[in-house]
Amino acid sequence: MKTDKNIIAERCRSIAEQYTDKLILCSDPLRPLWNREAKLFSKPPRWNYIDSVMIAAVLGLGMMRVDRRLTDYACRFTDAYVMPDGTIPSMEPEDFNLDNIAGGRNLLRLYKLTGEDRYRLGADFLYTQQLLRQPRLTCGSFWHKAIYPRQIWLDGAYMALPFLTEYGLMTGDRTVISDALRQLGNIRCLMKDERTGLYRHGYDETGAQLWADRTTGLSPEIWLRSVGWLCAALADMAELLPDSLLCHDMLSELLVAISQYIRDGMLYQLPVRPDAEGNYPETSGTLLVAYASLKASRLGIADASEQGFELLDSVSRDYISSGAGAPVLRNICLMGGLGGETERDGSAEYYLSEPVVENDAKGIAPFLMACTEAEKLLATSSDN
Numbered sequence: 146m147k148t149d150k151n152i153i154a155e156r157c158r159s160i161a162e163q164y165t166d167k168l169i170l171c172s173d174p175l176r177p178l179w180n181r182e183a184k185l186f187s188k189p190p191r192w193n194y195i196d197s198v199m200i201a202a203v204l205g206l207g208m209m210r211v212d213r214r215l216t217d218y219a220c221r222f223t224d225a226y227v228m229p230d231g232t233i234p235s236m237e238p239e240d241f242n243l244d245n246i247a248g249g250r251n252l253l254r255l256y257k258l259t260g261e262d263r264y265r266l267g268a269d270f271l272y273t274q275q276l277l278r279q280p281r282l283t284c285g286s287f288w289h290k291a292i293y294p295r296q297i298w299l300d301g302a303y304m305a306l307p308f309l310t311e312y313g314l315m316t317g318d319r320t321v322i323s324d325a326l327r328q329l330g331n332i333r334c335l336m337k338d339e340r341t342g343l344y345r346h347g348y349d350e351t352g353a354q355l356w357a358d359r360t361t362g363l364s365p366e367i368w369l370r371s372v373g374w375l376c377a378a379l380a381d382m383a384e385l386l387p388d389s390l391l392c393h394d395m396l397s398e399l400l401v402a403i404s405q406y407i408r409d410g411m412l413y414q415l416p417v418r419p420d421a422e423g424n425y426p427e428t429s430g431t432l433l434v435a436y437a438s439l440k441a442s443r444l445g446i447a448d449a450s451e452q453g454f455e456l457l458d459s460v461s462r463d464y465i466s467s468g469a470g471a472p473v474l475r476n477i478c479l480m481g482g483l484g485g486e487t488e489r490d491g492s493a494e495y496y497l498s499e500p501v502v503e504n505d506a507k508g509i510a511p512f513l514m515a516c517t518e519a520e521k522l523l524a525t526s527s528d529n
Contacts, residue, residue, distance in 0.1 A: 150450075153458045154523055157516040160465055160472050161206065164509060167471035169203055170218055174225035178471075181479060181505040192226045192236040194304055197248030199506040202513035204254055209517050220255060224263070227252065231266025238274040241291040243301040246271055249308035250381075253315060272312055276305070282350050284335070286328045289347075293484065297348045299371035302332060303378040310385050326391055329382070332375070333395055338367060341417050342402025346371040346491065347483045356483050356491030364491040368481055369416050372403065373433025373511070380440040387444070397447040400438055404452055410459030414478060415493055423497040428464050428476045431456050432511035439518035443525055450522060457515050465512075476501060477508035 172178045175190040179199055182188065200219050207215025226248075227233055236245050249271045256264035280288045282295055287305060289298040306325045313321030336344045347364040349357040356364045379396035386392055406416040411426035412434060413419045438453030466473045479500040483491050 149458075150454050150519075150523060153454055153461065154516070154519045157457060157461050157512075157519060160461060160467075161513055161516045163467065163472050164513070165206075165212075165215065168504070168509070170214060174222040177222075177506075179504065179506040179509055181502050185479075190225075190235065192233050192245060192248065194244035194247040195506045196222070197251060198510045200248070200251050201254075202510040202517070204251060206513050206517050208254075208258070209521060216258060219251065220259065223248075223251060223255060223267075227263055227267040229263050231263060231268075231270045233267065233270060238270075238278070239291070241275060241279050241288060243279075243287060243289055243298075243304045245304075246276065246308050247304040250311055253308070253311050268308075268312060268315075271308070276309065282331075284331045284350070285324075286331045295350045296354070296483070297332065297336065298483065299332070299336065299344055299346055299375045302329065303374035303381075306378055307381040307385065310382050314385060322386070325382070326386075326389065329379075329395070330391060333391075336363065341367065341406075342398060343367045343372055343406075343417065344375055344399075346481070354484050355488060364483055366415060366491055366493055366496060367417050368496055369412050369414055369427050369430030370433065370478060370481060370507070372399070372416070373430040373437075375399065376403075376437035377433050377511075377514070380437040380444075383446055384440065384444055393446050396437065396441055400434070400441060400447050400449045400452065403434055404449075407452070407456070410455050410463075412456070415496055418493060421493055421497070425497075425501070426464070426476055427478050428460050428474060429478060429505075429508040429511055431460055432508065432515050435460070436511055436515040436518055439515060439522050443518060443522045453515070453522075454519065457519060460512065471504065473503050474508045474512060475503050477503065477505045479505065479507075 168178050177196055180195050200222055203215050204219040249268050252264040252268040286297050288294055289296050289301045306328060309325040310322055335348050338345055345363040346368045349362045352359045352362045376399055379392055383392040383396055406412060408419050412431045413424050414427040415421055415424050418424055435453045435456035438449035441447040442450035464475050479502045481496060481499055482489050489495050
């Protein structure tokens, strides 16, 4: 299987290089080619999680390969949104939107890479102006957003908890790290589906939301990308906190649980309902699980390298096409949420009604993240 893994990694490396040349480096930071939501809905340039996740992937790939083109681009992109004093004019801290915290880890990485105060001050801005003031549920977890009060969404685990952990490590404040772990424990206690071993997308402590079970407060379905975000968050926190049994146990358990739902090398939009009418193999969530599987293997947390390479192989072989321009990654769910103005009810029908798009960052970024981990894992294996 070693040869196969090398072939998969080489194929993905070639695709990543095409994305670098034909999509990433040619993107205007204020109008990036990968942000399909901004284009479809004519959104003005703003600090947002979609771009932040993409830049995190670009930065990780650039640092692993020592590619100054990518790390310099990550600086240039970030400088378009973060002022020299660390403020982020296009972000409103009072929105208490956990999605806005996703870019915090980029700021910490860029500060370590360059030593520029802009990035350290930007991380301080996110922590002091938002997270220190973030409303919390009774259990102590952050609200997902001000407009989604008393709710935990799995997406928020990836957006906020790895940053909170890394910020605590940078500042030496162990209470910040304990806070992140406590919130992770809340997700495990409140949102795990014992029958499948996976996690529900949302939890409302009041049980009043349209989508919430009146007894448990949980949303009715398991949505792949939200589980993928949790997998990625656990992998990143496990790397930051190598002695954390909670991170290691949650990650290894989740990777085993989700493995039973892989069909033909892919995971489905609704992973536990693969035969539901309209269900489909979804690439962004599949790639997030691939990333977490490969990283867990590299860190020695779980023996999941076969799973990670299988998922990455299927996506790169069957769902990415090449042409004259950038490669085209298909089967990306554009968005998914609960409640709000559109009254998204969390039903199977809702998740299967969301638009499916190509070449959105929510798919490309996990692809680059998984590629990076595949190369790191193979390099580690060859060294041993």
